[in-house]
Amino acid sequence: MLTNIPHHDIKTSPMASERYNAPAREKHWQKAWEAGDIFRAENDAQKPKCYVLEMFPYPSGRIHMGHVRNYAMGDVFARYKRAKGFNVLHPMGWDAFGMPAENAAIERKTHPAKWTYANIETMKGQLKSMGLSLDWSREIATCSPEYYAHQQQIFLDLYAKGLAYRKSSKVNWDPVDNTVLANEQVIDGKGWRSGADVETRELTQWFFKITQYSDELLSALSTLDKWPEKVRLMQANWIGRSEGMQVRWKLESKGAPKGFKDLEIYTTRPDTLYGAAFLAISPDHPLAKARAEKDKDLAAFCEECRRLGTSVADLETAEKRGYDTGLRAHHPLDKEWMIPIWVANFVLMDYGTGAIFGCPSGDQRDLDFAHKYDITFQPVILPAGADPATFAIKDKAVDGDGTMINSYDLDGLTPKAAFEKVATRLETEMLGKEPVGERRVNYRLRDWGISRQRYWGCPIPVVHCKTCGVVPVPGKDLPVKLPEDATFDKPGNPLDRHPTWKHVDCPSCGTKAVRETDTMDTFVDSSWYYARFTSPDAKTPIDAKAAAYWLPVDQYIGGIEHAILHLLYSRFFYRAMSDAGHGSSNLREPFGALFTQGMVTHETYKSSGGAWLLPTEIRFDGEGDTRRATEIATGKPATIGSIEKMSKSKKNLVDPDDIIAHWGADCARWFMLSDSPPERDVIWTEAGVQGAGRYIQRVWRLVDDIGGRVPGKIDTRPAQFGPDALDLRRSAHKALDAVGRNIEGLRFNVAVAQLYELTNALQAATSKSSDGMDWAMREAAEILVQMIGPMMPHLAEECWARLGYNTLLANAPWPAADPALLVDDEIVIAVQVNGKRRDELKIARAASQSEVEAAALRLESVVRALEGRPVRKVIVVPQRIVNVVV
RNA sequence: GCGGACGUGGUGGAACCGGUAGACACACGAGACUUAAAAUCUCGAGUUCGUAAGAGCGUGCGGGUUCGAGUCCCGCCGUCCGCACCA
Numbered sequence: 001m002l003t004n005i006p007h008h009d010i011k012t013s014p015m016a017s018e019r020y021n022a023p024a025r026e027k028h029w030q031k032a033w034e035a036g037d038i039f040r041a042e043n044d045a046q047k048p049k050c051y052v053l054e055m056f057p058y059p060s061g062r063i064h065m066g067h068v069r070n071y072a073m074g075d076v077f078a079r080y081k082r083a084k085g086f087n088v089l090h091p092m093g094w095d096a097f098g099m100p101a102e103n104a105a106i107e108r109k110t111h112p113a114k115w116t117y118a119n120i121e122t123m124k125g126q127l128k129s130m131g132l133s134l135d136w137s138r139e140i141a142t143c144s145p146e147y148y149a150h151q152q153q154i155f156l157d158l159y160a161k162g163l164a165y166r167k168s169s170k171v172n173w174d175p176v177d178n179t180v181l182a183n184e185q186v187i188d189g190k191g192w193r194s195g196a197d198v199e200t201r202e203l204t205q206w207f208f209k210i211t212q213y214s215d216e217l218l219s220a221l222s223t224l225d226k227w228p229e230k231v232r233l234m235q236a237n238w239i240g241r242s243e244g245m246q247v248r249w250k251l252e253s254k255g256a257p258k259g260f261k262d263l264e265i266y267t268t269r270p271d272t273l274y275g276a277a278f279l280a281i282s283p284d285h286p287l288a289k290a291r292a293e294k295d296k297d298l299a300a301f302c303e304e305c306r307r308l309g310t311s312v313a314d315l316e317t318a319e320k321r322g323y324d325t326g327l328r329a330h331h332p333l334d335k336e337w338m339i340p341i342w343v344a345n346f347v348l349m350d351y352g353t354g355a356i357f358g359c360p361s362g363d364q365r366d367l368d369f370a371h372k373y374d375i376t377f378q379p380v381i382l383p384a385g386a387d388p389a390t391f392a393i394k395d396k397a398v399d400g401d402g403t404m405i406n407s408y409d410l411d412g413l414t415p416k417a418a419f420e421k422v423a424t425r426l427e428t429e430m431l432g433k434e435p436v437g438e439r440r441v442n443y444r445l446r447d448w449g450i451s452r453q454r455y456w457g458c459p460i461p462v463v464h465c466k467t468c469g470v471v472p473v474p475g476k477d478l479p480v481k482l483p484e485d486a487t488f489d490k491p492g493n494p495l496d497r498h499p500t501w502k503h504v505d506c507p508s509c510g511t512k513a514v515r516e517t518d519t520m521d522t523f524v525d526s527s528w529y530y531a532r533f534t535s536p537d538a539k540t541p542i543d544a545k546a547a548a549y550w551l552p553v554d555q556y557i558g559g560i561e562h563a564i565l566h567l568l569y570s571r572f573f574y575r576a577m578s579d580a581g582h583g584s585s586n587l588r589e590p591f592g593a594l595f596t597q598g599m600v601t602h603e604t605y606k607s608s609g610g611a612w613l614l615p616t617e618i619r620f621d622g623e624g625d626t627r628r629a630t631e632i633a634t635g636k637p638a639t640i641g642s643i644e645k646m647s648k649s650k651k652n653l654v655d656p657d658d659i660i661a662h663w664g665a666d667c668a669r670w671f672m673l674s675d676s677p678p679e680r681d682v683i684w685t686e687a688g689v690q691g692a693g694r695y696i697q698r699v700w701r702l703v704d705d706i707g708g709r710v711p712g713k714i715d716t717r718p719a720q721f722g723p724d725a726l727d728l729r730r731s732a733h734k735a736l737d738a739v740g741r742n743i744e745g746l747r748f749n750v751a752v753a754q755l756y757e758l759t760n761a762l763q764a765a766t767s768k769s770s771d772g773m774d775w776a777m778r779e780a781a782e783i784l785v786q787m788i789g790p791m792m793p794h795l796a797e798e799c800w801a802r803l804g805y806n807t808l809l810a811n812a813p814w815p816a817a818d819p820a821l822l823v824d825d826e827i828v829i830a831v832q833v834n835g836k837r838r839d840e841l842k843i844a845r846a847a848s849q850s851e852v853e854a855a856a857l858r859l860e861s862v863v864r865a866l867e868g869r870p871v872r873k874v875i876v877v878p879q880r881i882v883n884v885v886v
Numbered sequence: 887g888c889g890g891a892c893g894u895g896g897u898g899g900a901a902c903c904g905g906u907a908g909a910c911a912c913a914c915g916a917g918a919c920u921u922a923a924a925a926u927c928u929c930g931a932g933u934u935c936g937u938a939a940g941a942g943c944g945u946g947c948g949g950g951u952u953c954g955a956g957u958c959c960c961g962c963c964g965u966c967c968g969c970a971c972c973a
Contacts, residue, residue: 019925229890229891230890230891230967230968233889233890233968234889234967234968237890237968238968238969240969240972242972242973244973265973266972266973267973268972268973269973280973320971344971345971346971346973347971347973348971351972351973352972352973358973363973365971365973366973442972442973444972560967560968563968564968674898674910674911674912675898675899675910675911675912676898677898677899680898680899682898683897683898685898685912687912687913688911688912691911691912694925695911697925697926698926701926749898749899749900749910749911750899750900750910753899753900753910753911754909754910755910756910757909757910829905829906830905830906831906832905832953832954834953834954835952835953835954837906839906840906872953873953874953875905875954877954880906881905881906881954883905883953883954884953885953885954
């Protein structure tokens with residue numbers, strides 16, 4: 001790597017005493033970095049590696065403030081790590097497949113590829129204007145055949161391993177995007193992208209077998225100690241592990257459809273089995289379907305359940321309904337006891353076995369159902385403290401702990417003990433050739449449906465042949481490229497109606513066959529891009545050696561909205577890829593550390609007519625309570641609304657380009673890092689930007705002043721420093737120590753505050769005279785500039801040059817704090833009387849406990865507070881506090 | 887309904903492991919410079935009482951542990967987020 005080569009084009013602004021012209025100087029420094037190619041990562045460096053990654057953007061057209069915040073944070077970390085001597089990989093790419101490109105094709109009659117690549121061009125320019133330390137040589141666009149060829153290869157390898165398969169199932173259908181959605185992509189019954197009410201349809205679809213990894217994905221969460229607890233919890237809940245039993249109930253032969261001898265249910269509470277009042281099966285259960293053939297009313301009921309459930313939102317509010325099939329089953333613990341079998345609309349076919357036993361006393365749903373259909377039942381758990389003589393269930397089921405009652409041999413046991421007793425008994429009893437009950441772990445997680453009926457996605461590389469069935473496209477024929485001449489003028493899948501593309505000869509038997517016209521969910525694209533970045537030119541999907549060197553990602557930064565979708569898919573895909581032979585098998589987690597940053601928010605404005613207005617369409621008068629907004633175009637008053645996430649629909653947007661053109665990228669970056677903790681939302685305000693802009697000028701003036709007074713390094717360090725010079729040195733080294741730790745911990749707002757503090761101290765020092773002050777000021781100025789480097793890299797380069805360097809600051813190593821300057825000789829400790837602070841005490845750091853105690857008791861304010869009462873005890877916490885107890 | 891996070895001045899927020907609450911910034915007020923404004927610089931400020939010195943009260947509310955609680959424990963209230971017929 002090129003380090004610290006003298007750079008010929010480095011010079012300070014022509015008139016150094018003028019205001020710092022950020023937009024002009026920023027372009028200059030960006031060119032200097034680019035000319036030196038200094039952010040290129042090497043795959044075989046001897047230095048320790050650090051892979052810093054921000055979630056790559058969708059090329060929607062322009063970057064927004066959320067991107068600025070995300071990439072500013074990642075850049076601080078990347079630049080800091082580079083300065084700390086790491087071989088840093090900090091790449092950027094484009095999540096380039098997806099619906100908006102296709103919508104643009106429909107609306108503007110431009111091809112999705114053309115639209116996408118034009119957007120990439122624009123956004124790349126915008127990102128470059130931010131001054132990010134990115135290695136652009138590794139740029140990836142997921143829509144390029146070079147990328148998706150490898151994805152198709154991975155798909156085929158997963159298919160060969162049985163990790164990709166096809167099945168017919170109920171799917172979530174988005175009627176606006178005209179495509180299916182995975183469960184994770186349905187939020188509150190609406191499509192995650194379109195916001196449309198999702199419907200249920202039966203379709204044959206491609207799936208990835210994520211459920212094969214349920215247990216691993218869950219248990220490995222505990223190893224992700226550098227992930228937010230919140231995200232781990234959300235994933236754990238999503239995977240939804242439950243321990244229970246599968247229990248067979250012998251059907252009463254009378255009336256049972258042919259071939260049905262028993263009914264298998266799933267329960268997590270076998271302890272409450274004596275509380276069973278009914279069995280309930282899904283309308284889609286085979287037994288329901290078989291019975292419906294002979295029972296017209298039942299058939300109608302099942303049909304109604306299905307029809308009612310077209311929208312997921314409806315399903316969730318639908319009332320509990322059931323139909324008594326007339327069938328009966330023998331209770332597994334008491335063969336003489338007959339339990340009725342119902343079909344119920346709230347039983348899901350694809351969870352457990354699609355059949356349950358209803359225990360009304362312990363489950364609210366079952367209780368509601370029993371009340372509605374007058375099914376009698378007995379409570380089986382007596383809560384602690386309840387009176388057995390009067391205890392009864394009314395409208396509320398009781399699902400807490402307690403003592404078993406009305407349960408024969410289980411009476412008096414705890415539910416836990418009863419669970420074990422029942423489980424052991426049912427495991428050993430046989431029904432036919434199989435045990436009555438088996439312990440079973442169930443997961444809420446379903447397989448990941450990846451089929452999308454869209455054009456702008458990675459084609460699924462298989463062919464459907466009448467004789468051979470599903471035939472993978474041979475490796476030599478990859479990639480299966482998207483046809484460029486698709487049409488977008490009508491709804492539906494352009495691939496499916498393309499006149500020639502889908503018609504091919506079967507790779508196996510040579511007869512006429514058709515291509516799969518589904519494309520992959522774009523979340524597949526983003527499930528492995530981080531791995532491709534480690535070897536973007538490899539002939540195979542990933543180069544095992546490069547992946548082993550770089551992965552896992554050392555710091556991943558992105559939005560919380562991907563807590564489940566992208567992050568769970570990536571954790572699965574990385575494992576699946578590895579198990580299918582790509583990369584090393586012992587690397588299971590792609591992201592070692594995860595940080596989820598908050599959103600960027602802004603005030604909203606409405607015109608007198610009620611239309612949303614852009615901040616740039618408003619003029620403000622007054623301050624505080626008297627602040628008023630006026631619509632510039634009409635001169636009419638406008639309303640100032642609540643603070644919301646920046647969005648196109650509410651028009652509360654600030655364009656990063658405008659900010660960068662006017663204030664500079666450093667200003668935008670600094671604002672994003674100041675004040676708000678990075679995981680929380682930040683409110684973008686004009687006052688805040690101005691504050692950041694003021695600080696930039698202040699730093700420049702200060703460094704300019706010092707650079708003028710002490711133009712070069714003073715070779716010999718003074719042997720003696722006066723008190724003020726020593727104070728300044730202490731401030732600088734303390735800040736250095738603290739800022740490093742805070743950047744490391746991503747506490748940027750705290751680091752920023754410490755930089756302000758050092759700036760204040762340095763500024764104050766310029767008007768003081770003290771032995772060695774010139775040397776101390778230069779030292780402090782250099783330290784300040786170096787610490788500003790990761791956050792405001794352009795300003796820092798400018799200052800670095802002003803301090804006389806003709807090398808790039810971006811290549812300079814991070815300075816080391818002098819431990820001797822981190823501790824003070826004299827410290828101030830607080831003195832309390834009875835826990836109440838009364839005074840403070842300035843004393844030598846080395847003072848003994850008894851010296852501190854004596855000094856504290858001598859304080860006038862302490863004597864006064866004692867009011868002559870005898871001192872009972874004195875607590876001295878070294879270097880912190882003294883508490884006098886009376 | 888279940889699970890989780892959070893609650894600190896006018897505002898954003900700081901406070902390591904229980905040890906001086908309010909760092910730093912924004913907004914505000916006063917002053918300096920200026921013909922004036924902008925810019926910049928200096929000073930002030932949690933709140934109540936007091937001319938002041940000082941004292942009382944203060945981290946959503948109520949209790950507790952402790953020499954000492956923003957921090958730990960118990961119970962409420964509020965805000966935000968995630969999940970939700972998952973048997």
